[in-house]
Amino acid sequence: MKNLFAERVLRNDTSDLNEIFKNSRNPENISFAGGFPDKQLFPTQALKAAYARAIDQAGPAIFQYASTQGLLSLRQKIADRMATHAGVQATAANVMLTQGGQQAIDLVAKLFLNRSDAMVVEGPTYMGALAAFDTYEPTYYEVPVDKHGMDTDRLRTTLAAHPEIKLIYTVPDFHNPTGTTMSAKRRQTLVALANQYNVMILEDSPYRDLRYSGKAVPAIKHYDTEGRVIFISSFSKILSPALRTGWIVAATPVMDALVGLKSAIDVQSPNVTLAAIDQYLATNDIDAHIATINQQYRVKRDAMLRALDRYFPSTVNYTRPAGGFFIWVTLPAGIDAQALLRDVVLPQAHVAYVPASCQFASRQVKNGFRLNYTSLSTADITSGVQRLGRILQTQLAVAPQPKLSFQF
Amino acid sequence: MKNLFAERVLRNDTSDLNEIFKNSRNPENISFAGGFPDKQLFPTQALKAAYARAIDQAGPAIFQYASTQGLLSLRQKIADRMATHAGVQATAANVMLTQGGQQAIDLVAKLFLNRSDAMVVEGPTYMGALAAFDTYEPTYYEVPVDKHGMDTDRLRTTLAAHPEIKLIYTVPDFHNPTGTTMSAKRRQTLVALANQYNVMILEDSPYRDLRYSGKAVPAIKHYDTEGRVIFISSFSKILSPALRTGWIVAATPVMDALVGLKSAIDVQSPNVTLAAIDQYLATNDIDAHIATINQQYRVKRDAMLRALDRYFPSTVNYTRPAGGFFIWVTLPAGIDAQALLRDVVLPQAHVAYVPASCQFASRQVKNGFRLNYTSLSTADITSGVQRLGRILQTQLAVAPQPKLSFQF
Known part of the structure; x- marks a missing residue:
């Protein structure tokens, strides 16, 4: 029935990336790709009580x-x-x-x-x-x-x-x-x-x-x-x-x-x-809850920055955010982060990230990726960044001279 | 900022009908316009327990x-x-x-x-x-x-x-x-x-x-x-x-x-x-729950059909559904149900329905309206239909000869 689909659907084919992530479901993998909160920080009991109270009151x-x-x-x-x-x-x-x-x-x-x-x-x-x-x-x-x-x-x-x-x-x-x-x-x-x-x-x-x-x-x-x-x-x-x-x-x-x-x-x-x-x-005091979240996420962010400082090659650039969920990594120009993910990073390092191309409307910038730190333990953050850093060291050693096409 | 809105928004102006219904919020009104279930039939306690159990289990x-x-x-x-x-x-x-x-x-x-x-x-x-x-x-x-x-x-x-x-x-x-x-x-x-x-x-x-x-x-x-x-x-x-x-x-x-x-x-x-x-x-046995609902809604449907039989003029036609939420009323050709609602039915009978025009893609058919019976008590159904019937008797007495342009 695809011949009847509207053009808005036919022109937006993201199957490449879907395919990569479909193949990434392996318990050995450490995924920095999602934008997930840490589920341990959900106020589960308070929300359960809130549902019950809402139904009772109304x-x-x-x-x-x-x-x-x-x-x-x-x-x-x-x-x-x-x-x-x-x-x-x-x-x-x-x-x-x-x-x-x-x-x-x-x-x-x-x-x-x-x-x-x-x-x-x-x-x-x-x-x-x-x-x-x-x-x-x-x-x-x-x-x-x-x-x-x-x-x-x-x-x-x-x-x-x-x-x-x-x-x-x-x-x-x-x-x-x-x-x-x-x-x-x-x-x-x-x-x-x-x-x-x-x-x-x-x-x-x-x-x-x-x-x-x-x-x-x-x-x-x-x-x-x-x-x-x-x-x-x-x-x-x-x-x-x-x-x-x-x-x-x-x-x-x-x-x-x-x-x-x-x-x-x-x-x-x-x-x-x-x-x-x-x-x-x-x-509940949601600001107190947010303060707790921020304390935990600060630790995770710091763990990721420490690991990046330690394990990533010096030809790679990354941001140092004051909050939020993500760090952006810029690779030397000419490196295609999506191809690297598919061919090397996932199969060899068992690590996932979101490559640059799908985060630019032009789809033209390829030399970067997004890392999430909120959903992982500090141990997984450190070990995942270490595995990723090792691959990058090897790959970038054989890559062209660093010339950043997109950087901070 | 309306000059920046997309055409899909500018071309679909339903403000006339919104205005009518905005003016219909009067506690004296009996509204057959909504498509609401009877809230007394919601399995409130069973759903409350289901939320709690879902959170506990997961x-x-x-x-x-x-x-x-x-x-x-x-x-x-x-x-x-x-x-x-x-x-x-x-x-x-x-x-x-x-x-x-x-x-x-x-x-x-x-x-x-x-x-x-x-x-x-x-x-x-x-x-x-x-x-x-x-x-x-x-x-x-x-x-x-x-x-x-x-x-x-x-x-x-x-x-x-x-x-x-x-x-x-x-x-x-x-x-x-x-x-x-x-x-x-x-x-x-x-x-x-x-x-x-x-x-x-x-x-x-x-x-x-x-x-x-x-x-x-x-x-x-x-x-x-x-x-x-x-x-x-x-x-x-x-x-x-x-x-x-x-x-x-x-x-x-x-x-x-x-x-x-x-x-x-x-x-x-x-x-x-x-x-x-x-x-x-x-x-829970949802089929048993649905059987209970159906028993109640059957009574309401029958109450509406009895009231329509009794109070509506013979020049008006209506459906006799075997289920669902609605009965459709066809007025003689030439009667605009939306104008009638705005000018006579709401202000004088304090009753609301959904006029035909907004239920035809062509917006051209005007001589009909939709009645809902599931959300009202049988007393309100009877009294609302009686009030509506009285208005229709008066209005149709002065209307042109019955010639149904849309009927069953």
Whole structure:
């Protein structure tokens, strides 16, 4: 029946990478590829109690159809938190609950993107966002990320050259996949450019609260003067991804349209889940929980950086993130990280990572990969990086001279 | 920012109807407009216990990322149920769990519909499906429904005239909004026509198990010989809509593509919810639960039919469904049910229904409306129908001679 599939499906073939990961299911493997939280840190008993309490308090009504925008008291708590934790003034009416941050991305893409419409993504960027955008078949313009976040000088040039651009997608806090955070100055420049060129900004910030060192920067939406910034985040990294609960903060005309779209996509999010999260927040200190998570993840990040310092060849570059889930590794130019993964790293070192190519909209940059440290024990982090470092030492010894085509 | 919205959003303005329903929130009102189950029939305590047991059994792992296709043991139970209850042979690999039946519709639309691609919908049809399809901007061909379901003679003519048609959407069991069920003969004809013209069939069957009289007909997918039928259903009407859990049964190439699309839309459904439903099914007899529901809904349907027989003018026609949620009322030609609702029925009778226009892709048929009976008490059903009947008696007395433009 493939002859009947829509073009959006036929043109986005990711079977190569799927094939690699399908072949990677081996208990000997250490995978740095996922973006998983550490399951030992889930507040399992507190969430169990929250489900029971939510059902007891609401009774049968909790199982009925409810609002598309989502449970009001949870939206109110999120609005309050946006003020205290991100410097964003919002009311519950400006908050919608979604099926994780992923659905928030899909909804915003669906709202703005006709086929071929122009948008800016960071290079590299979150591959799940690319997967969502791809189904709306936009024209991508890639703006590089450096250690202060998206390069706003390059953004200015791009916007000037392509005034048809409608949307800018950015992960400003502990960027996926590089781990860098956009400076406050660039955030202000970004908003000024969006105002100047009549562009929307999609600020995707699921890692914002996971800071292990340094001081928080206000959200891009904090600097928003014209309702151009759509802020999205989720409970996936701070509570549990299986709850599939994220949120969008947006100005009223955008919010109204997003609610209409969500209604046509899945009517609403599961009310029982929303009520359970609401109960969890009412009776637990989520900031104390996040502080515990951050303490653990800091140790893991430090273990990975120590292992990289120790075992990786000096011709390889990597980021030193102040928070989040990921470290980005840049290989010498000419090295194809995906081919290396398939041919050498997986079969010989039994280690997995996410190669660069699928994290650039252009699919052209190949000499890098993303490493996750949150889901592994420090022992596995050290031993996996050691195994990977040994392979890289061998491979890069026979590779061309180091000349970094993408670096920090 | 509306100047930046995509055309799919700008062209689908449903604000008229939204406005009517916004003004209908009055505690005096009796609403036949929703498609809600009776919340008193939700197995609240059993579901509460199922959540607790699911979390206890799986431990913290239940809160981690899981499969996009959904929990295997639940998919297995659904596959088994498809065989016993719908005559459909399927394995767990052919089942995917979705955010209610609505997401299943959205996914299938996204898989097959480029902008302007041709598809068939019934006239009338489920308005939520139209809302989902609308966002892919298809070209609709409307095939009427009569008391044996979609008119397959008209379908044949339509397919012959428009060989570019890719997809047929049908609600064969206790059709939304008319309540009729497609005959076994027409189901076989439908599959034969789809084979002949290389068309996919989307069989949407959320009401299938809610039969109050008569004998079940096999699913359309039972007659599928070429993997052309995609069957979708949900737990919304038989367990709870707030669980937002539906499923798709499809042949492997279609399933693979749908899993890829879901991954880009929301990664996966909430694993806690899926595990709770799995636990509910493992330790409760859902067929006994459905029998209880059917007993209650039969009483409500009968109460509505009795009230319609007694209070509605003889120039008005209505269906007598053997199951499901809805009765369809046909007014004399020339009567605009939406204007009547806004100008007379809501303000004077304080009763709401869903007018015809939004349930036809063409938006051209106006002389009818949908009534729901499952969510109301028999007292409210009787009194609401009486109030509505009184208004119709008055209005139709001054209306043009009865000449039914759409009828059963």
